[in-house]
Amino acid sequence: MGFLLQFFMSPLFLVGISSASIPIVIHLIHRRKAPKLLFSTLRFLRVSNERTSRRQHLQDIFLLLLRALICALLAIALARPFLPASSTMKGPVAAAIVLDNSLSMSAEDEGQARFAVAKQVALDVLRDLGSRASAVMVATNPPRGRPAAATSSDLAAVERDILGTNASAARGDLPAAVAAARRILDAVAEPNKQIFVVSDLQKNSWSTTPGAAASSGDTPVIILDCGSTDASNAAVTDVAIRGRSRVEGEPITVEARLLNFGPRAVNETATLYIDGQARDRRTLTLAPSVPAAASFTHVFTEPGVHKGWVSIEDDRLKTDNVRSFAVRVQQQLKVLVVQDENAAVSFMDDSYYLLRALDPLRGQADARSPIRPVSVLTPAMSGEKLADYKAVFLVNVATLARAAADSLREYVREGGGLVIFAGGNVQPAVYNEILGDPAGALLPAEFGPAVGNADDHTQFRRVTDVDYTHPLLARFKGEGLFDDVRVFQNVSLKVAGRSAAKLVGLSDGTPFLVENGYENGTVLMFTTSAGTDWSNFPLKQAYLPLLHEITYHVSRTKTVKDSYLVDSLVRMAFPEADAAVAVELTDPAGKVLRVESDQGSANNTAVFEMTSLPGVYTWRAEGQQDEGAFAINPDTRESDLQRLADSDLQAAKLGEKVFVVASVDEMRDVLKRLKEGFPLLDYFFLAVLGIAIFECFFSNWLTPESPREVRKSSLGLVTSATHGEA
Numbered sequence: 001m002g003f004l005l006q007f008f009m010s011p012l013f014l015v016g017i018s019s020a021s022i023p024i025v026i027h028l029i030h031r032r033k034a035p036k037l038l039f040s041t042l043r044f045l046r047v048s049n050e051r052t053s054r055r056q057h058l059q060d061i062f063l064l065l066l067r068a069l070i071c072a073l074l075a076i077a078l079a080r081p082f083l084p085a086s087s088t089m090k091g092p093v094a095a096a097i098v099l100d101n102s103l104s105m106s107a108e109d110e111g112q113a114r115f116a117v118a119k120q121v122a123l124d125v126l127r128d129l130g131s132r133a134s135a136v137m138v139a140t141n142p143p144r145g146r147p148a149a150a151t152s153s154d155l156a157a158v159e160r161d162i163l164g165t166n167a168s169a170a171r172g173d174l175p176a177a178v179a180a181a182r183r184i185l186d187a188v189a190e191p192n193k194q195i196f197v198v199s200d201l202q203k204n205s206w207s208t209t210p211g212a213a214a215s216s217g218d219t220p221v222i223i224l225d226c227g228s229t230d231a232s233n234a235a236v237t238d239v240a241i242r243g244r245s246r247v248e249g250e251p252i253t254v255e256a257r258l259l260n261f262g263p264r265a266v267n268e269t270a271t272l273y274i275d276g277q278a279r280d281r282r283t284l285t286l287a288p289s290v291p292a293a294a295s296f297t298h299v300f301t302e303p304g305v306h307k308g309w310v311s312i313e314d315d316r317l318k319t320d321n322v323r324s325f326a327v328r329v330q331q332q333l334k335v336l337v338v339q340d341e342n343a344a345v346s347f348m349d350d351s352y353y354l355l356r357a358l359d360p361l362r363g364q365a366d367a368r369s370p371i372r373p374v375s376v377l378t379p380a381m382s383g384e385k386l387a388d389y390k391a392v393f394l395v396n397v398a399t400l401a402r403a404a405a406d407s408l409r410e411y412v413r414e415g416g417g418l419v420i421f422a423g424g425n426v427q428p429a430v431y432n433e434i435l436g437d438p439a440g441a442l443l444p445a446e447f448g449p450a451v452g453n454a455d456d457h458t459q460f461r462r463v464t465d466v467d468y469t470h471p472l473l474a475r476f477k478g479e480g481l482f483d484d485v486r487v488f489q490n491v492s493l494k495v496a497g498r499s500a501a502k503l504v505g506l507s508d509g510t511p512f513l514v515e516n517g518y519e520n521g522t523v524l525m526f527t528t529s530a531g532t533d534w535s536n537f538p539l540k541q542a543y544l545p546l547l548h549e550i551t552y553h554v555s556r557t558k559t560v561k562d563s564y565l566v567d568s569l570v571r572m573a574f575p576e577a578d579a580a581v582a583v584e585l586t587d588p589a590g591k592v593l594r595v596e597s598d599q600g601s602a603n604n605t606a607v608f609e610m611t612s613l614p615g616v617y618t619w620r621a622e623g624q625q626d627e628g629a630f631a632i633n634p635d636t637r638e639s640d641l642q643r644l645a646d647s648d649l650q651a652a653k654l655g656e657k658v659f660v661v662a663s664v665d666e667m668r669d670v671l672k673r674l675k676e677g678f679p680l681l682d683y684f685f686l687a688v689l690g691i692a693i694f695e696c697f698f699s700n701w702l703t704p705e706s707p708r709e710v711r712k713s714s715l716g717l718v719t720s721a722t723h724g725e726a
Helices: 011-029 043-078 114-127 155-164 174-186 352-358 378-383 402-413 428-434 543-554 646-651 664-676 681-701 707-725
Strands: 094-099 134-139 193-199 221-225 234-242 251-260 266-274 277-286 292-299 304-311 322-329 333-339 371-377 391-395 417-421 446-452 461-466 489-494 501-506 511-518 521-526 563-565 570-573 582-586 592-596 605-608 615-621 627-633 658-661
Touching: 011 043, 043 681, 094 114, 094 155, 094 174, 114 155, 114 193, 114 221, 114 664, 134 155, 134 174, 174 193, 221 664, 234 266, 234 304, 234 322, 251 266, 251 277, 251 304, 251 322, 266 292, 277 292, 304 615, 304 627, 322 615, 333 352, 333 378, 333 543, 352 371, 352 543, 371 378, 378 402, 391 543, 402 417, 402 511, 402 521, 417 543, 428 446, 489 511, 521 543, 570 615, 582 605, 592 605, 658 664
Parallel strands: 094 134, 094 193, 193 221, 221 658, 333 371, 333 391, 391 417, 417 521, 563 627
Antiparallel strands: 234 251, 251 292, 266 277, 266 304, 304 322, 322 627, 446 489, 461 501, 501 511, 511 521, 570 605, 582 592, 582 615, 615 627
């Protein structure tokens, strides 16, 4: 009996197989005998009867077998046969519920969010497992900091995990989530393991990590489909801030990119918001799958951090209808340019090219540069309040009074920036004495004699050594801006014993640009002049952007990344700080968070990872002047609601047993089949029905003729025979 139970749910009905003998018994009891007829001659009848009897006998045996087979198959069907299930489906269940909480799950179908449906489905799955089961919930986009998941027999805790999971604005990675679920179940001793995936089957969520979930195991994967075939959706996919600068009073362009992912054209109104107020609108017709741009112009009249976003009208997926941005608006960066004297002709001034590089828009009424240089002669420097300037440029200044040198030293100590250009007027001995005091050396290096000949332009050195790893120069990597710079004359530097860093070097090994940190400030030194007498540097394309970057660098106004996708890591570097820096952040909901930089990391970097909420985050470094903001936005690759094709699901190679169901009831049917094996009852009943129908037609075809018809037939045969004999 135990063996039979492996293949039949009611093996006692197999006794009914003996009913196959009933047709045999009936056949033996009611076996037909041929009628006797009198004829004048039997010679022809005897031959015909033998032939007919043989054929009739075979037909009777075939009918007998059919009827016996019907009885036997009916008995087997009543015993409920099945193909046995895998032995791993026995015993307590260890289940992993993969809950898709990616961006597309926030879409609404018939007014109800997919994720709300998915959570209820996940809860129904959990409650169907039974009290002896263990389970774990694996989210495609779990919150950062959540401990590694493991199966638990406390199903109430798993239920709380499901209820506490929120829809994310990030892209899902379902293959990776299924792979994680499989790894968790691999650590479980119970053989009865099951994976449930609750998802809308959005295509992009399955193409993130191709092959990650590939498995040849027999752990069943049941996918509960919570999606729909409606792919209509429009989104704001990007916002870019364009313009010459981000300075108060200067116009900037906010360009939003929109995309219609649906199959039909739609009309959308894009609205620009600045600091919570609507500023401008654009109406566009979005053709399917064709990117469109909405451009806005805005002038910030106040410096500081400003929050903004571009939004379109609500549709079935609201999260991607808003794209945030942050703008840190500066006052004009005021810098002091110091030179010994003004030339009779302006373009002969030592600072002529420098002033125009720092302020290329000077004289234009409708625009201005983010940098405002103020030029003074060396004697007037003592009357300037250096703290009012973001940077000080010394351009071919021959010498400095002791008081002026002390003022510069204090200015840099408090965080100011000093940039020194060499030239024919510079007296190395004086500089080395008043600014190169080893006890408090402001100079990055000691001045040496001049190298080269400014009058001979046939002899020159090239820029060949650029430290692109330095923050000041990183943005120029790969652009070749220094390739055509020629230096005819420069001062030599003695860097030995100093903490200066050579940022740019010449082909003969001598420095071109060096840097040194001094207390809270920065000092940069060019070994050539700011004009064209010692090099062609001011005439080359590297001159203007490098001077702007230097100004931002020494004034702590650096260009930083200010837009990230949801769940990205945001890094804030404080290379000038001598200790760890505490950073206070405020998220879009107003919650205050704190992180601290790692002094041992590169550039003393603070890493912020709680970026699951879209919007603008502001930050401030405690004890520092540094502050800023950044925007966190949805990953709009999930905005395309196109569903996964069956072929793509097969390509994911989730395992040998993968089932896609549309409801929990269908899931229960699948599990029942997996637990009970594959039922054969319906197939046996169909076989019985088919054989019975065939038997009816076959037996009717074989029904013998009536005796009268037989007699007539026989008489005709005899008559024919008699005539033949005659």
